[in-house]
Amino acid sequence: MKRLKATIAYDGSGFVGYQIQPNARTVQLEIMKVLETMHKGRVVQVVASGRTDAKVHATGQVIHFDSEFSIPISGWLKALNVLLPEDIRVHSIEEVDASFHARYHTTGKIYRYKWDRSGIISPFTRNFMVHVKPSLDVEAMRDAAQALIGTHDFSSFCAANTAVVDKVRTIRRLDFEEHGNELHMVIEGTGFLYNMVRIIAGTLAEVGLGKRQADELEKIVAVIDRDAAGITAPAHGLYLESVMYGS
Amino acid sequence: MKRLKATIAYDGSGFVGYQIQPNARTVQLEIMKVLETMHKGRVVQVVASGRTDAKVHATGQVIHFDSEFSIPISGWLKALNVLLPEDIRVHSIEEVDASFHARYHTTGKIYRYKWDRSGIISPFTRNFMVHVKPSLDVEAMRDAAQALIGTHDFSSFCAANTAVVDKVRTIRRLDFEEHGNELHMVIEGTGFLYNMVRIIAGTLAEVGLGKRQADELEKIVAVIDRDAAGITAPAHGLYLESVMYGS
Structure with a gap:
């Protein structure tokens, strides 16, 4: 299992916020749907540095998630940006230590x-x-x-x-x-x-x-x-x- | 009757184009709806320099229309921008000679x-x-x-x-x-x-x-x-x- 840290941007206009909530379009759900597709139906949890509200934008939100895939980083970047809707873009992605936590470790x-x-x-x-x-x-x-x-x-x-x-x-x-x-x-x-x-x-x-x-x-x-x-x-x-x- | 020439901007993303067509959101219809409201239900024809297609933007489209109102130009500008949807803005408006035509007179x-x-x-x-x-x-x-x-x-x-x-x-x-x-x-x-x-x-x-x-x-x-x-x-x-x- 590898822990991946990604820096993402999104246009908040089309979302009710970052965090998943029922029957609503959220940034977290869109990312989780893409990861679930890539992982053949397995749910992959996504943790962000914090939530953002409806209409709030991000140019440098940070998330982490775990994957057993051993594809190169450039492959991750390309695959995510192909599969994600255009109002979310992944700007960079890197493998990090398994102890890294996008929310708890912010300084x-x-x-x-x-x-x-x-x-x-x-x-x-x-x-x-x-x-x-x-x-x-x-x-x-x-x-x-x-x-x-x-x-x-x-x-x-x-x-x-x-x-x-x-x-x-x-x-x-x-x-x-x-x-x-x-x-x-x-x-x-x-x-x-x-x-x-x-x-x-x-x-x-x-x-x-x-x-x-x-x-x-x-x-x-x-x-x-x-x-x-x-x-x-x-x-x-x-x-x-x-x-x-x-x- | 006065002829008014207006320079308008619009974000084409939310329109099927400039020109009126049935059952679709167009720039021309939005402007005509506002003018009709201002003129107590009377239809006011709007003529543009030319049509633009779906998704095409304008920063300096020109239109003309006729009105019997004798409100000052600053009043026109304010009223139109209050009543129009936010994806259309009127940048300037002026009274022109009755012979002016937004489409026929373009050079x-x-x-x-x-x-x-x-x-x-x-x-x-x-x-x-x-x-x-x-x-x-x-x-x-x-x-x-x-x-x-x-x-x-x-x-x-x-x-x-x-x-x-x-x-x-x-x-x-x-x-x-x-x-x-x-x-x-x-x-x-x-x-x-x-x-x-x-x-x-x-x-x-x-x-x-x-x-x-x-x-x-x-x-x-x-x-x-x-x-x-x-x-x-x-x-x-x-x-x-x-x-x-x-x-």
Whole structure:
């Protein structure tokens, strides 16, 4: 038996999310269906670094699965990309130690959130970016973001119905990149709570739009109350960009 | 009554084409439905510069229609973009002389054809670019394209079942642009026969892939026979980029 680690990309538009659920199109099910076909009807479990919600995209999601096949890596890459639907692509695959675990061994993740500041959003990016006013104050957003960097209890930035008890997380990096009309928020952390990136994006966008002051962020973190933060930004602007393992 | 000229963009993925046909989602019908709603149930005819096929995109299609409304241009732009589905956007609108005709008065068109030369195509661009081998020889394609520039009988590059008699057209410009992994063919002409841009793209791609020699193009034009040229390249790589009027 060999353990294989694959880095995959998917367009979240056509999925109800990453994780299998009844009567719905999910990324995990599409991959498992392909592996089951390749393994003559045997179910092959697929483990991802974490789930992503409906409409959320990935450019660097990581999965692992086990197989007894001894086909070369290039053969795996080709076979999976031929058999998978076009909205999921495998970018790389490698054999890893049998102890590797895509979820338990993550040491960090990078997410990217994309806004389009065009006066009129392009019909070609409507599922891939969130439209905002061109006048967004990016400097104010950068200022506000400083209060989030570091280790904090992020309860204010976590969906209220979450079962997780320990809500302390570390944000290592929170940058804004401007690419023409596109504005990207790039956030790197040890791990993220449910909806955390989208609530951060939604709150910082409210700062950019002048609905909040940049200096409010420190207080929002301190009160440990989801209601203190801003809206949960729409799912289709979010990308899981990379997953880190090891130190 | 005022005549309005609008420049529109659409993602062709969700349409069977521009032109109205029974029981199918078309760009023309979506626009006419919105205008009918705005005009309290009165049918407003919409005339485009020309039709586009299923899956073909537009970034600069031009339409005209007549209305008795005396709302300002900015009001038109806002109302149409609120009422239209997100895969159609109006980029600009202006009042024109009542004699203006979006189809009859065109003096030129620019189309763009997009290929993706990535080793593995991105799930995000699968409906917007056509995947080709990274090794495509772009210089050979540029060489081959020279034989097409100018005024020729383009019968060899026209779908065989076309009713049009006069197949002489003028290509003013045929360039290749490289943007990272993307390769674009930009073609400007007085007018184009049915499938002409896609057959040119398909034939030049065959040159790039080494299936044909660049110096074959002159002969292909000369024989006036659709079978001499290459395949019709897939629809989803094609964009109607702009339509010219006047000299």
